[in-house]
Every structure is written in C-alpha cells, then in structure tokens.
Amino acid sequence: xxxxxxxxxxxxxxxxxxxxxxxxxxxxxxxxxxxxxxxxxxxxxxxxxxxxxxxxxxxxxxxxxxxxxxxxxxxxxxxxxxxxxxxxxxxxxxxxxxxxxxxxxxxxxxxxxxxxxxxxxxxxxxxxxxxxxxxxxxxxxxxxxxxxxxxxxxxxxxxxxxxxxxxxxxxxxxxxxxxxxxxxxxxxxxxxxxxxxxxxxxxxxxxxxxxxxxxxxxxxxxxxxxxxxxxxxxxxxxxxxxxxxxxxxxxxxxxxxxxxxxxxxxxxxxxxxxxxxxxxxxxxxxxxxxxxxxxxxxx
Numbered sequence: 001x002x003x004x005x006x007x008x009x010x011x012x013x014x015x016x017x018x019x020x021x022x023x024x025x026x027x028x029x030x031x032x033x034x035x036x037x038x039x040x041x042x043x044x045x046x047x048x049x050x051x052x053x054x055x056x057x058x059x060x061x062x063x064x065x066x067x068x069x070x071x072x073x074x075x076x077x078x079x080x081x082x083x084x085x086x087x088x089x090x091x092x093x094x095x096x097x098x099x100x101x102x103x104x105x106x107x108x109x110x111x112x113x114x115x116x117x118x119x120x121x122x123x124x125x126x127x128x129x130x131x132x133x134x135x136x137x138x139x140x141x142x143x144x145x146x147x148x149x150x151x152x153x154x155x156x157x158x159x160x161x162x163x164x165x166x167x168x169x170x171x172x173x174x175x176x177x178x179x180x181x182x183x184x185x186x187x188x189x190x191x192x193x194x195x196x197x198x199x200x201x202x203x204x205x206x207x208x209x210x211x212x213x214x215x216x217x218x219x220x221x222x223x224x225x226x227x228x229x230x231x232x233x234x235x236x237x238x239x240x241x242x243x244x245x246x247x248x249x250x251x252x253x254x255x256x257x258x259x260x261x262x263x264x265x266x267x268x269x270x271x272x273x274x275x276x277x278x279x280x281x282x283x284x285x286x287x288x289x290x291x292x293x294x295x296x297x298x299x
Contacts, residue, residue: 004246005081009077014077018070022264023070035270035272036271046117049155050152054117054121062103062107063267065102103267104190107266107269118157128150131146146175153178188204194259194262224248224252226244264278
C-alpha cells in the first residue's frame, strides 16, 4: 500500500466482507453438518434459570463479540485516512483485537459443549459485575435486577456441577466477580493465542502491549512518531511537526486485521459454512497489510 487512503480503503473492504460474508445471516437455522447444530441438541440438558437455549446462546455470545470487532474495524477504516490523526487507529485496533480474540476463544473447535457454555457464562458474569460497578447508590432497582441475573447463572451452574467462585472486589469496585471453575483468561493471553504461530511468537503480546500503551496515553508511545523541528527553540522549548509512517501504523494495527481474519474463520467453521468466499475477500487485504508492515500474513 502506498498511502493512508489506500489502507483505509482496504480496511473498508475487509469490514464490508466481514459483515456480508460472516456476520449478516449468522444464526439458525444451522447448517446440517455444523458443529453448532450438534451442540444445540444438548439445550434441553442445560436448560434452566440462565436460559432455555444456553448452548445456542453460547454461540451467539461469541458472535456478539464479532459485532463489536466489526464496529471498531469500521472506525479504524475511517481514521486511517482522516486528517489530523496520528495513533488513533491503534486505539481502535486494541478493541478489535480483544473482541476478535474473545470470539476466537469462545469458538474454539476443540472444547466440549460444557466448556463452551462455561466460557459464555463467565463472559456474562464479568459483564454483570462491570454493570453493577457503574450503578450509583440510589439505583437499587437496577442493582436488584443484576443480582437476580447473577443468581440465575450461579444457581443453575451449581446444579450442573460447575464450581461457583467469588473474587473480592478490587479497590474502587463495589461488586464481587463471580465465575465458574476459573476466571476469564487475560486479554493479552487471548490475543496471543489468536495471532501466534507458536508459543515463542511474540506478535500478539507485542501489538497488544503497544496498543494498550496508546489507549492509556503512555508517554513512551511518542516513540511511534516522527518529529521534525519547526523553528528555533525558545528557552529550551521548541515546536515540532509530528507524523507517523504508514509502515509503523500498519505494523501496530496488523494484529486487528489478522485477528478479524482468524476469528471469522473459526465462526464460519463452527456454523458449518464455507470459508472460500471469505478467504477470497480477506486474503488480499492481509497480503497488502503484510507487505506494508514487512511481515507476511499467517494464512
């Protein structure tokens, strides 16, 4: 790619294909040969206060993460070609990576139905805790509803042999975190597993760490930028024009592009849907991204 405008156009192509070929019609009726159709046969066994279709809900929970990934991917596309922006696409890339990695983790083809349900319920329990922490002291009715929703999960889970555990609230939080068997993996770990060829591959950890630094406005992220002095310093303070290279920006957003590709592939595989059309649409974007960041895509 030769320009930020072309990079933005490539991201729009990827986002459009992601929506049309993966997300748009994702759901029942499921393909006859699909893993999800086999799994939803166990809905009656897992039915309870936490839902009448908990196995199918676990699949749609992963799809919901892809919705968030797509939303922020569209934003990335706009910001790549926007004027007067520097590292803001990296901020959105972090959300794309995290959302795609959670879907990738939930769509894992090697886990049991029980484990898929557990993972989805832990995602939901973590969400309930965060919602509770956002409530004010006077919002007792909303808090009571959240307590009831948490109990619906934990009481049903206990009947199915899950170990319901509680983590004390951290400083500044009011609500404890409840989870089944084990807590959610750290975001960096999920991103690493989605992007790495093997355990020694540091791509996922590196791009997550850099993106997190940008999100939290860490001063060392200024090292991603180029500076050109503008005029003479006055009392030791000088003006400079800041810019970011296309190669640097594609490098630190490359995890989002590759993550969307990998997680979409798992989603299609889980639903028994062909991946050929998605690969035809997405691989040219990955190749252009890889050429620009001087790293070939994992495909």
